[in-house]
Amino acid sequence: MLVPVSWLKDYAPIDNIPIEELDDKLVLSGSKTENVERTAKEVTGVVVGKITETYQHPNADKLIITKVNVGEEVVQIVTGAKNVNVGDYIPVALAGAKLPGGLKIKKGKLRGEVSNGMLCSAEELGFTDSVIPKKSRDGILILEGEHALGMDIKEALDLNDYVIEFEITPNRPDCLSMIGMAREASATFELDINYPSIEVKNASEDINDYINVEVKAPDLCRRFVGRAIKDVKIEQSPMWLQIRLMKAGVRPINNIVDITNYVMLEFGQPLHAYDLDMLTDRKIIVRRAEKNEITTTLDGVERKLNEDVLVIADAKNTIGIAGIMGGEETEVSDNTKNIFLEGASFNKKNVRASSKLLGLRTEASSRFEKGIDPNIAELAVDRACQLIEELGAGQIINGKIDVYEYKLEKWTIEIRPQRINNILGTELSIDEIAKILNRLELSSEKKNDNLIVTIPTFRQDLTKEIDIVEEVARMYGYDVLEPTLPMGSTWGARTNAQTIEDYTKDSLNALGLNEITTYSFVSPKSLDMINVSEESFLRRNVKLINPLGEEYSVMRTTLIPNMLDVLARNYKRNVPEALAFELGNTFIPHEMPVKSLPIEKKMLVLGMYGAEIDFFSMKGIVSELLLKLGINKCIFEPEKTHASFHPGRCANIVYGNHILGTIGEMHPDVLENYGFDNRVYIAELDFNIMLQITRLDRLYNPLPKYPATSRDMAITVKEEIYSKEIEDIILANGGTILEKCTLFDVYRGKQIAKGYKSMAYSLTFRAKDRTLTDQEVNKVFDKILKELSGKINAELR
Amino acid sequence: MKEKLLEILEKAKNEVKSAEVMNQLEDFRIKYLGKKGELTKLLKEMGKLSKEERPVIGKLANEVRSSIEGILEENKKVIKEKEKNARLQSEVIDVTRAGKINKVGHKHPLSLVLDEIKTIFIGMGYKIAEGPEVDTVYHNFDALNSPEDHPSRSLSDTFYITDDILLRCHTSTVQIRTMMNQKPPIKVISPGRCFRSDDIDATHSPMFHQIEGLVIHKDITMRDLKGTLDTFAKRLFGVNTRTKFRPHYFPFTEPSGEVDVSCFKCSGSGCRICKGSGWIEILGCGMVHPSVLEECGIDPEIYSGFAFGMGLDRIAMLKYEIEDIRLFFENDMRFIEQF
Structure with a gap:
């Protein structure tokens, strides 16, 4: 505003x-x-001038030469503007004047002709294009009426503002x-407001001879006020009126339209002027539209209505959509002789609904849908008539139409000063409160310890005691309330789950992974991108009714596509290595179509690519994370059927009966979909399960007192034997003295038969209570070898 | 014999000078003091001496032995020192070369700021409440006293799943859930993702983050709200930060307000960050509306409280002078690794 x-x-x-x-x-x-x-903040030295002569520039087709009387002298100015005529009053920037953008006016010549200044457009005086009257739009600002020549334009046009x-x-x-x-x-500022005094001096005849109004839908039109004006002279408004509108952001059109806009800005009441002679039978009916009724609004658009839309009609046709836009036929034109001026109070919900239905929002509709005090309708109409009379734009007809069955009266609210003080933390007396409210035209009367506050009808927002508390607070001043801190003995903390979440993020940061944040909604195509089958449960998406686009239209059921998007973006931008994780929700519906809130399942996704990175880098990170979280009994089981992953390089992370997640190298088809030419590793884990099995509490293990003995072994086994099988046999047969078993080399090639591989392990033995003898160690070591040979045909190399 | 002993000592004294490395000293020790060494050999001949001579020579022999041992130790020290110095000299490295990097990962800037804010409020006695991203129209609007025709309810502002289910457009849903599930005193902050139907540009994102706070207890006043947010602003933006409380309107609080903080870049003199005003609008707040308390089963005649909310993305953008919100969601490693 x-x-x-x-x-x-x-x-x-x-x-x-x-x-x-x-x-x-x-x-x-x-x-x-x-x-x-x-x-006009950047404007100085611009004065009022009057064009006394114009003629064609001898050396330029597009320029004219003007002689301009600026009071003390007549100056010659060359201009390219086409809208100036002899007799026009215009703003003139004389030599030395300054205009917006640091433009300085100097005496000079244009194509050989003296030009000692510049004629100014409204834009050069600081107005935006949207408020400049049509007549002055493509050229110089033409001033209406007569003005003192040589007067500073800012004074002449009230621009010192x-x-x-x-x-x-x-x-x-x-x-x-x-x-x-x-x-x-x-x-x-605790000052008394001066309301404008509204008075129509010379009304004549009787409105009932001019118009007949019937309100058929009083539920949607609480009040309908109107007056008639005859002998209307449509012309430009005086300059003061035009400039006021322009400063308030409204483009001047003609005197009648300008006056309705002026009064709307002044009182907040939209007014509408009809060409009275275009109303069939000089009749106005306010009614609901008929089903499928079609009307053309004054923007020239045909609109289809229904019974919920309130319209204004004459004896024959619909002539406007109530509170939104008038019709083309009855619009005031340059030939209008008699007008009917309407100031009505339409139901705000109905205007909002109709405006939405028709996709048509206007200044009037946006005001009506916020709610307007019906008691100002009459004031506004009278005010407009007063201005019409004062500007000599027409003759006001005596009397007025006022259909107002259910008058909105002032109402009262009882307030408790103690309540106000309790909420604000103040110690205001009842009199201080009454005085504060009085500033807002809220009069009050004491009733015991309380105040009965009378609410003027223009304050429709005030209906409850708490509304008055706010009024007192803002007038008393938020800034003067002394800050205090709440009393009470609450203690702050993170929940267990929040602690585990933070611990997980910190651990992953320490392991070298960056944290990412991606949108909760994705494209349904993202599942195609990662090869998810049509039947997969991941396709059971929560769908948005009104997404920004298909790209963001379903809630994610997996974080893998989000991670791949991020990695692919980095890859395309030539970032050589990326290690990242996201901890975020997936959304799993209870039923399809969705009827209840979906399950929000927290998932942890890790993703990485880079020259040094392989499956085991990812597995190492996952294992280390699980170790830190105290999740000790996970095993990695080969997974050959997950369509998103390389069938030979994928494992399920299994904890007891639960699949905690999946880890692997992405399938070449998936990599191609995302434009990768390298290998990418992803792990996705169910964080909800992790939260259940994480153990951050620890018990201490005494440090060893006796030395360890280590033995290395290299065995040849068939290619398809998993390291896990070997390790399980070793660990199962290590007795109480086998402390650790580590794979340190895998070899294929010379000396190893095809289809076989050599696996080298380092075994560490230690006893809690003694130094082990070679004999003891050899006995266990031999047993391990025997078992390996018996169970998986391993041969010692 | 005596002469021979002194001769050995003299010889040893001369010979030790030629030793330059530890090995030579060991050879020297073996040569003189070893089992078959010169001194040992000579002493084996002691038996041939007379009774009178034996103690005298014996004494001398011991003196010679300890002299040689002394020489040996002395030279060992010298050579050790020499060898150490030589090693130190040969081991000079170029310490200006780049270090071997063992990369650590980086927090997302939004998490970094959120952690900071959480720490401040936990320190002030708050707990952290969480709630679903997909929630009901009831939790998101109805219970929050939002007028039925409020524009934020429209399809053009809020994402809907069904007529009754939506993507929350603020974390006030969590406040409602907290008030419905807990009895006062309540003191929580609720951070989380929120969604609004804004087209993506440098300052808009359909997904963003909010942190809201809620305190409900007996005798909570608007002064407490001011004090809380003033303390928070000073902790987050620095002790010299000033705050300005202005009245505003929200359906779920009354009285409502907005808080500006003095620009932490220019301290209020006016700069690019604060667009010349010296102030930055940072959050909305107010006293929880009695209708909202009632809706949540809390008697507004007994309890009062305040709520506040701020945009995490906006605060992070201001703090790090990030001009484009899209950077948060692009997740370029080179961006994240700056934090």
Whole structure:
């Protein structure tokens, strides 16, 4: 909402308040300013001039030469503008003048002709294109009326002003008006507001001879006010009116439209003017539209309506959609002679619904859907008539239409001063509270210890005691409340799960993995990308009704595609190595289609690629993480059928009866889908299960007192024998003295038969209570060899 | 015999000088003091001496032996020192060369800031509450006193799964769940992912993160809210941070407010970060609306409380001077590794 301070001053006596203070205090009392801008701030030395002569530039087709009377002299100025004529009053930047963008005007010649200044456009005076009147849009700003020649343009056009842009919150539609903001300003500075005095002086005849109004849907149109005006002269508005509108962000059109806009800005009440002679039988009916009724709005668009849409009709046709937009036929035109001016109060929910249905939002509809006090409709219509009369734009007809069956009366709220003080932490007396409320035109009466507050109808946001608490708070000042800290003896902590989560992230960081964050929604195609079959449970997605696009249309059921996306992006950007993890939710529906909240299953995904990285780098990281989390009994079982992974390089991570997750090298088809030319390793683990089995508590193992003995063995076994099988045999036969068994070499080639491999293990033996003898160790070692030979035909090399 | 002993000593004294490395000293020891060494050999001839001579020569022989041992030890020290110095000299390395890197991973910048904020609030006695990303319209809007026609409910603002289920557009859902499941006193923060139907650009993302706080107890006042957020701002942005509380409107709190902090870059003098104003808008807050308390089964006549909420992404962007929110979700390793 753009508010020119000069306009505000018509009602709020704030002349002596510096703009900075005005800005600061209004912000602190609840009117947030987005921007405070000086009008024509970069303009100096521009004066009013009058064109006395124009002729074609002898050396340039597109230029004309003008003689401009600027009061004390007549200057010659060359211009390229096409919209200037002899007799026009225009802004002239004389030599020495400054214009926006640091432009300085100098005396000079243009194509051989003297040009001692520049004629200015509205844009050069600091107005944006959207508010410049049509007539002045493609050229020089043509001033309406007569002006003192040589007068500083800022004085002539009231441009020594500031415009404040306010952010109006949805609970305060009353502030979408100059008077509303003047109320706030007056309350903030504890001043008395001056409302405009509204009076139509010379009304004649009788409105009932001009128009007949019937409201058939009083539930959707609480009040309908209207007046008629005859002998209308459609012309440009006077300059003061045009400039006020322009400063407030509205483009001047003609006097009638400008006046309705002016009053809308002033009071917040949208008005609509009809060409009275275009209304069939001079009749207006407010009714619900018929099913499939079609009408053309004044933007030239045909619109299909239904019974929920409120329309304005004449005796024959629909002539507008109530509160949203009028019709083409009855629009005020340059030939209009008589008008009917409507100020109505339409149901806000209905306007919102119709506006949504038709996909049509206008200034009027956005105001109606926020709610407008029905009691201002009459004031606004009268105010517009007053302006029409004052500007000589028409003759006002006596009397008015006012259909207003259920009058909105003031209401009261009982408030408890103690309650206010309890919430704010203040010690305000009942009188202080009453005084604060009075600033906001909220009068009150004492009733025992309480106050009965009377709410004016323009404050429809005030319905409960707590609403009054807020009013007191903001007028008292949030800034003057002394800060304190809450009493009480709560203690802060992380839950177990949160601790484990942090511990997991820290461990993975320590292991060299970067943490990533990706969207919870993905493309359904992401599952195709990782080769997931059509029948897979991963395809049972939670789907969004209104996604931003297919790319973000389903909630993820696995984090693998997100991780691959990130790795692929890094790979494409030539990042040589990437190690990453994400801990995030997947969304598993209880039923299809989704009827209840899905299960949010937390998953941990790890992903990596790089020159030094292979399956065992990933496995090492996973094993180390599990060890840190105290998850000791996991085994890695070969998994040959998971379609996302390389069938020979994939394992399930198994804990008891649970599959904790999967680890492996991605399938070449998947890698191709993502544009990789290298190998990529992924592990995905069910973090919900991990949370259940993590053990962060520890018991200490005494340090060994006696030395260890180690023995190495290299055995030849068939290619398909897994290391795990060998290790299981070794460990099962190591008795109490085998401490550790580590694979340190795998060899194929010379001296090893085809289909066989050599596996070299280092075995460490130690006893708790003595130094082991060679004999003891040899006995166990030999037993291990015998078992290996017997069970898997291993041969010692 | 006496002469021979002195001769050996003299010879040893001369010979030890030629030793330059440890091995030579060992040879020297064997030559003189070893089982078959010169001194040992000579002493074997002691038996041939007379009774009178024996103690005298014996004494001398011991003196010679300890002299040679002394010489030996002395030279050992010298040579050891010499060898050590030689080694140190030969082992000079170029310490300006790059170190061997054992890379550690990096936290996501959003986690880093979140951790900082969590630590502050845990220190102030808060617990961390969590809730689902997919939640009901009831938890997200209805229970929060959100008007039926509030624009944020529309399909153009919020992502829906069904008419009743949506992607939460704030973590206030967790506040509702907490109030419904716990009895006061309540003191929690609720961080988490949120979703709004915003097209992706430098400052908008359809997924972002919020941290909200909620305190419900007897006699909680708006002054407590101010004190809490003032303390928080000073802890997060520095002790000299000033805060400005302005009235605002939210359906779920009343009175409601917004908080600006003095720009931590320019301390309020005006810069690019604060767009010249000296202030940065950082969070929304207010006293929990009595209707919300009632809806959650808490008697607003007995209990009061405050709530506040802020955008984690925005705070991280301000703190690290990140100009494009998309960087958080692109996850370029070169970006994450800066934190």
